Amino acid sequence: MNESEFAGRVAALGGQLYVVGGWVRDRLIGRPSEDKDYVVCGLNAQTLEREFQVRSVGRQFPVYLLEVGGRLSEVALARTERKAGTGYRGFEARFSPDTTIEEDLYRRDTRMNSMAVRLPGGELVDPFGGRGDIENKIIRATSEHFRDDPVRALRAARQAAQLGFSIAPGTVELMSACRGELAREPAERVFAEMRKALASPRPELFFTALRDAGILDAVFPELAALIGVQQPALSHRGLDAFAHTMAVLRRTAALTPKEATRFAALVHDLGKGLTPREKWPHHVGHEERGLAALERFNGRMTLPRPWYRFARFMIANHMRLPRLRRLGAIVAVIGEMRRGGFDAAEVAAVIRADHGALPDFLRRYDQYAAVLDKERARLAFPADLPPQARGRWVNERLAEALARLVLERK
Structure with a gap:
C-alpha cells in the first residue's frame, strides 16, 4: 500500500490523513528525512484496527505500525493530552474522532514540530507559525505544555546543536x-x-543551551562544576574551564564525526571542577580527579564501553601526550593505544583541539608504528637473558629503533 492508497482508504472511511512531525520540519529546512509519521483524524481505534488489520503498540494511547510505501511507519489517532503526574508518563491522553489536527499539534513541543501535511494534496497545516520559526532560525515552544515533558528541554537544546538555531527567551524560561x-x-x-x-x-x-536555562547541573553536574573555574590566563585566553571545554568540543567536532571522541573531548577536563578553589587557577593533578568524576558520570548513566575506555585514556593522558619526549615513554604509550584499540587519528583530534598542535609521534604515528613492528619482528632474546628482564630489554630495543627514526628525520 502506497501513501496515496492509504490516504484514499482513510478518506473513504470518513477520516483525514496527515503526515506530521520531523519529516514536515525537515522538508522545509531542506534536510533529508526518510521516516514518516502519520496522524488520522475522524476515525476511532476500532475502525482503524478492523480496516487495516493492525494492533496498537502504544502503552498509553493508540499507535500502530503499518507498512506504507514499503516502509514501516507509525500511525496514530489524533489526540490531546493533560498533565496528570510527573515525567514523560505523567499524562492522560484523550483520543476521539472529533479531535482536530490543530488540537493534536498543539500538544507538541515546538512550533516547527507542530506542523502537518494534509494527504492527499500536500497542503501544509501550520497553525502556530512553525515555518516562520524555521525561516528565522529560532526554536520556540508551541505552548506552555512544553514543560509537561521535561525531556523537551533537552530536545530543544539538542535541536539547537543540530540546526544551529537560537532558542527564544520564553522557551528558555x-x-x-x-x-x-x-x-x-x-x-x-x-x-x-x-x-x-x-x-x-x-x-x-x-550544553551551553542547558547552561543558559540553568538546568545543566540537573543532568550533567560534572560539567556544571566547570562553570566559573579559573584557569591560567596565558594558556587558556582567560576562558573558564567550562568555556574552554566547549571550545575543545567544538574544535574536536570539526575534526571527527565519532561520538566517542567527541565525548572524550567533553569530559577531558572534568577534574578541574574538583580542584579546591584556593588552588585556582592551577589544576595540578586534575587528571586523577577527572577519572573520579568520570566514574560518577558513568555511575549515573552507563556509558557505552568504548566511550568509557577512550574517555579514561584521554583524561589520564591529555596533558602528558603533547609533552612526551622520552622514547621509552612513547613506546609504552603506543603500546597502550594499540592494546586499547584507540585510533591514533582520534587521539590526535582531541590533543590538537586541546593544545593546538601535535607531538611528533602523533603527527607521524604510522611511521613510528611501522618502525616498532619491524623491530619487534626481528628481535630475538639473548640466550642468557632472564625472563623477568625481557620486557625491559624489548622496550630498550624499540626505543633505540625510534631513536634511529628521529635521527633520520634530522
Whole structure:
C-alpha cells in the first residue's frame, strides 16, 4: 500500500490523513528525512484496527505500525493530552474522532514540530507559525505544555546543536521550569539526547543551551562544576574551564564525526571542577580527579564501553601526550593505544583541539608504528637473558629503533 492508497482508504472511511512531525520540519529546512509519521483524524481505534488489520503498540494511547510505501511507519489517532503526574508518563491522553489536527499539534513541543501535511494534496497545516520559526532560525515552544515533558528541554537544546538555531527567551524560561522533573528522568532518556547532540554539527550548543536555562547541573553536574573555574590566563585566553571545554568540543567536532571522541573531548577536563578553589587557577593533578568524576558520570548513566575506555585514556593522558619526549615513554604509550584499540587519528583530534598542535609521534604515528613492528619482528632474546628482564630489554630495543627514526628525520 502506497501513501496515496492509504490516504484514499482513510478518506473513504470518513477520516483525514496527515503526515506530521520531523519529516514536515525537515522538508522545509531542506534536510533529508526518510521516516514518516502519520496522524488520522475522524476515525476511532476500532475502525482503524478492523480496516487495516493492525494492533496498537502504544502503552498509553493508540499507535500502530503499518507498512506504507514499503516502509514501516507509525500511525496514530489524533489526540490531546493533560498533565496528570510527573515525567514523560505523567499524562492522560484523550483520543476521539472529533479531535482536530490543530488540537493534536498543539500538544507538541515546538512550533516547527507542530506542523502537518494534509494527504492527499500536500497542503501544509501550520497553525502556530512553525515555518516562520524555521525561516528565522529560532526554536520556540508551541505552548506552555512544553514543560509537561521535561525531556523537551533537552530536545530543544539538542535541536539547537543540530540546526544551529537560537532558542527564544520564553522557551528558555520553559526549559528552566523543567528543572525539578528533569533531575528525576530516567538516565537512558538523558543519554539518548546527549548522544544525538554529540553527533550534531555543533554539539557544544547543546550544553551551553542547558547552561543558559540553568538546568545543566540537573543532568550533567560534572560539567556544571566547570562553570566559573579559573584557569591560567596565558594558556587558556582567560576562558573558564567550562568555556574552554566547549571550545575543545567544538574544535574536536570539526575534526571527527565519532561520538566517542567527541565525548572524550567533553569530559577531558572534568577534574578541574574538583580542584579546591584556593588552588585556582592551577589544576595540578586534575587528571586523577577527572577519572573520579568520570566514574560518577558513568555511575549515573552507563556509558557505552568504548566511550568509557577512550574517555579514561584521554583524561589520564591529555596533558602528558603533547609533552612526551622520552622514547621509552612513547613506546609504552603506543603500546597502550594499540592494546586499547584507540585510533591514533582520534587521539590526535582531541590533543590538537586541546593544545593546538601535535607531538611528533602523533603527527607521524604510522611511521613510528611501522618502525616498532619491524623491530619487534626481528628481535630475538639473548640466550642468557632472564625472563623477568625481557620486557625491559624489548622496550630498550624499540626505543633505540625510534631513536634511529628521529635521527633520520634530522
